[in-house]
Amino acid sequence: MNWEHKALLTAMTVALVLMASRMFGQRIGGLCAGLPVVSALTLAWLNRDLGFSFAAQSATGIITASGASAAFIISYEWLRQRWPATVAFPISLVPAILLSFVVASLHVPSIWIFAASVTLCIVGLAWLKDRQVFATPPPPSTGASVIISVTAAGLISAIVTSQSVALGPFHSGLLAALPIAGATIIVNQQLTAGRASIPCFARGYIAGLVGQATFAEVFSWAIGPNDAGITLALSLVASVTMAAIATRAIARPKRYRPPISAGTSRPDLRDKLIY
Numbered sequence: 001m002n003w004e005h006k007a008l009l010t011a012m013t014v015a016l017v018l019m020a021s022r023m024f025g026q027r028i029g030g031l032c033a034g035l036p037v038v039s040a041l042t043l044a045w046l047n048r049d050l051g052f053s054f055a056a057q058s059a060t061g062i063i064t065a066s067g068a069s070a071a072f073i074i075s076y077e078w079l080r081q082r083w084p085a086t087v088a089f090p091i092s093l094v095p096a097i098l099l100s101f102v103v104a105s106l107h108v109p110s111i112w113i114f115a116a117s118v119t120l121c122i123v124g125l126a127w128l129k130d131r132q133v134f135a136t137p138p139p140p141s142t143g144a145s146v147i148i149s150v151t152a153a154g155l156i157s158a159i160v161t162s163q164s165v166a167l168g169p170f171h172s173g174l175l176a177a178l179p180i181a182g183a184t185i186i187v188n189q190q191l192t193a194g195r196a197s198i199p200c201f202a203r204g205y206i207a208g209l210v211g212q213a214t215f216a217e218v219f220s221w222a223i224g225p226n227d228a229g230i231t232l233a234l235s236l237v238a239s240v241t242m243a244a245i246a247t248r249a250i251a252r253p254k255r256y257r258p259p260i261s262a263g264t265s266r267p268d269l270r271d272k273l274i275y
Contacts, residue, residue: 010180011154013037017185027204031247033182034069034208036062036215036239042176043219044232046169052223054169059220060110061173064103066213067117068096069179073202074124076186080198089187100174114217121210125246128203150184177212204247211243 017033039062047055075095079088103113167175182205186198218235226234 007154011150015150026200030201030204031208033185034205036212039177047228056220056223057169058173059216061170062177062216063113063117063213065174065177066209067120068099070121070124070206070209071099072096072179073205077202110220117213121206124206207243207246210246211239214242215239
């Protein structure tokens with residue numbers, strides 16, 4: 001898979017996620033964006049062309065990118081309520097970049113990076129769970145915004161992927177799993193569906209990142225002794241299982257009920273008591 005194919009794959013992923021958001025809701029769209037759609041094919045390509053040792057080290061970069069993507073979406077959700085999107089978006093990338101640089105300089109085992117990334121995702125899901133969610137209609141069909149999002153994701157992916165292998169295994173995996181698709185989709189969500197759609201999308205996205213980190217961790221320790229096909233299947237099963245657990249057990253939102261006006265409030269139960 002060269003950089004042209006990777007760019008096309010990323011663009012197609014963004015288009016499919018936007019379609020899923022319109023058809024099934026923002027949370028399902030976020031879940032699809034966070035799952036290892038692109039990174040799984042990248043690891044398969046690296047394993048075939050550069051060997052399982054290179055692919056296993058690249059998986060550590062994908063785990064790091066999962067935690068960095070969680071830091072990005074958490075920061076964006078917090079900042080967007082205080083500043084415009086044009087200010088919140090670039091600032092929210094700073095924690096993700098810093099986290100990536102710190103992990104790259106520490107050289108710790110992948111299991112510790114995996115534990116830290118999943119913990120960050122769980123913290124983000126727990127914080128988002130307590131936020132009020134307003135029901136939002138599906139985004140309007142704006143072909144221009146979809147074309148812009150898909151094209152931007154493809155171009156950014158092409159620029160990043162063309163230099164990834166030359167930077168080594170860790171950075172190859174890190175760049176492969178950067179939140180390119182997630183970032184462009186978030187911008188599209190806010191432009192078309194409004195700010196109220198972001199928390200739902202963020203829950204699904206972080207749950208998908210749990211699945212992506214699980215996929216990369218299982219792949220990193222299973223690729224050596226097992227066949228590549230078996231390893232990919234095992235990793236995908238573990239990824240979908242963890243994402244489903246995160247979605248149902250952790251990311252269950254509170255239902256928002258509009259306040260009842262004073263004229264239509266229910267009588268207090270004590271009024272029915274007979275003294």
